[in-house]
Amino acid sequence: MTLLRAAIGAEWIKLWTTRTVWWALVAALVLMAAGSGQYALYANNGDLDDQGTATAGTVAVMALGFAQLAFLALAMLVMTSEFSTGTIRATLSWIPSRGRLLLAKCAVVAAVTFVTGVVAGVAGAAVATSLMDSGGGLDLTTAAKIGLYLALLGVLAVGLGAAFRGPVVTLVVLLMLVVAVPPLLQVPDIAVLNGIADAMPGVAGDHFLRDGSVVGLLILTAWAVAAAVAGRMLLMKKDA
Amino acid sequence: MLITLEKLTKRFGPVTAVDGLDLEIRPGRVTGFLGPNGAGKSTTMRMILGLDRPTSGRALLNGRPYCSYGKPLLKVGSLLEAKAVHPGRTGRNHLLAMARSNGIPARRVDEVLEAVGLTGAARKRSGSYSMGMGQRLGIAGALLGDPPVVILDEPVNGLDPDGVRWIRGLMRGLAAEGRTVFVSSHLLSEMQVTADHLIVIGRGRLIADAPLDEIVAGHASLEDAYYQLTEGTTLR
Incomplete structure (x- = not known):
């Protein structure tokens, strides 16, 4: 346990001592604020699907569709930058247990994406509230859900990064899973394809965020756990 | 050993x-x-x-x-590749993370930086180091835990x-x-x-x-x- 705590401490220092993390977090906040402002105006104009029922919280969730990309980039870089810069060989000589290293990275990424996700959720709702004619107001429940959603996506990204190692392939797979493939599956509106889309992490997470779906949360959690397990397996198996 | x-x-x-x-x-x-x-x-x-x-x-x-x-x-202290350091991280922060991972006190980081003559560049990003400086940083890391x-x-x-x-x-x-x-x-x-x-x-x-x-x-x-x-x- 003390070894895990030491590993988490080391990964915590590493996270905050490159510029990438700051850029990613600034980008996430800007995207969140800008997206929330835009959707708030749409809501005022009656241009949203859930017309009349939109609140500052649901607007923040819509804006998250953009902002999550910055969080994904941040999370996957925590793992893949080790391989792209060669730092992994140094890191593993400090923390030779690869399982412990991955666990430490997951813990740090989940903690940071949770807290900054809650902050982004509050900020998005605040921007929306300042612009919306009706439905404004602070929505802490939604902000907390956004934090949880991003923490789970963060673990998914770290796990995939450990499995694939390369930043480009990891990001492409992440975007496919979370952003790109589900809408393609949903276009024909066939029950089977919709069902598959519902089981993908982005859509499952979206159901959790919008409707509080426990099933959605469980599916997203299963994806995160599966990615971490697969990442651990490949990290153990392959030479560094 | x-x-x-x-x-x-x-x-x-x-x-x-x-x-x-x-x-x-x-x-x-x-x-x-x-x-x-x-x-x-x-x-x-x-x-x-x-x-x-x-x-x-x-x-x-x-x-x-x-x-x-x-x-x-x-x-065991080791230096395999001097450039196994994130170029955006300063030499000192690299060693601080390294020390933390093994429960080594932070003051030891400044000791080894001094020992390898890197104190002046310790707060610069390691990507800006010359090959010799990178090598010295790697050696500082090898000495960090005072290993046998x-x-x-x-x-x-x-x-x-x-x-x-x-x-x-x-x-x-x-x-x-x-x-x-x-x-x-x-x-x-x-x-x-x-x-x-x-x-x-x-x-x-x-x-x-x-x-x-x-x-x-x-x-x-x-x-x-x-x-x-x-x-x-x-x-x-």
């Missing part, structure tokens, strides 16, 4: 990089590790550090594999003459303190004045494992002895 290799073997597909090495690397002396490019020196060192998994055989430190140590930096074993892969690469002399003194000093110093190099003249004992490999196999004097005996220099030993094992 003893480094023991037991029938250590590593194959990459059809290529056997390290072929059944049986060795003991003892404390209190500088053991030089020589061999042509592709002889398997780096792969051997990587297996000792648990970075590469042996195809068969074992590499042990006092009877235990590297990965079984919870705080390995207190046992020090493993260095080509440590004099990129160092200026002062740096070369400094690292020679450092390795001699570490061995004199009773530590195990295992160092690979292509600079034979440098090895001749630094090492007490030599291990020579070629194509992954052991060619010689003997005191420096014994290997050089009957030759004009270590260089002459080396060429005779490794004849026919160089690439192409």
Whole structure:
């Protein structure tokens, strides 16, 4: 346990001592604020699907569709930058247990994406509230859900990064899973394809965020756990 | 602390990089590790550090594999590639994270930075370091845990003459303190004045494992002895 705590401490220092993390977090906040402002105006104009029922919280969730990309980039870089810069060989000589290293990275990424996700959720709702004619107001429940959603996506990204190692392939797979493939599956509106889309992490997470779906949360959690397990397996198996 | 290799073997597909090495690397002396490019020196060192998994055989430190140590930096300091550092992170932050991972107090970071002469550049991003500075940062990392074993892969690469002399003194000093110093190099003249004992490999196999004097005996220099030993094992 003390070894895990030491590993988490080391990964915590590493996270905050490159510029990438700051850029990613600034980008996430800007995207969140800008997206929330835009959707708030749409809501005022009656241009949203859930017309009349939109609140500052649901607007923040819509804006998250953009902002999550910055969080994904941040999370996957925590793992893949080790391989792209060669730092992994140094890191593993400090923390030779690869399982412990991955666990430490997951813990740090989940903690940071949770807290900054809650902050982004509050900020998005605040921007929306300042612009919306009706439905404004602070929505802490939604902000907390956004934090949880991003923490789970963060673990998914770290796990995939450990499995694939390369930043480009990891990001492409992440975007496919979370952003790109589900809408393609949903276009024909066939029950089977919709069902598959519902089981993908982005859509499952979206159901959790919008409707509080426990099933959605469980599916997203299963994806995160599966990615971490697969990442651990490949990290153990392959030479560094 | 003893480094023991037991029938250590590593194959990459059809290529056997390290072929059944049986060795003991003892404390209190500088053991030089020589061999042509592709002889398997780096792969051997990587297996000792648990970075590469042996195809068969074992590499042990006092009877235990590297990965079984919870705080390995207190046992083994290593420099494999100087540039295994994130270029955006400062040298000091790199060492601070490293120290934290093994429960080493932060003040030790400033001590080793001072010891390698990197205090002035410690708060600059490591991407801006020259090769010699990168090498010094790597050596600072190797010394961080005050370890009884020090493993260095080509440590004099990129160092200026002062740096070369400094690292020679450092390795001699570490061995004199009773530590195990295992160092690979292509600079034979440098090895001749630094090492007490030599291990020579070629194509992954052991060619010689003997005191420096014994290997050089009957030759004009270590260089002459080396060429005779490794004849026919160089690439192409």
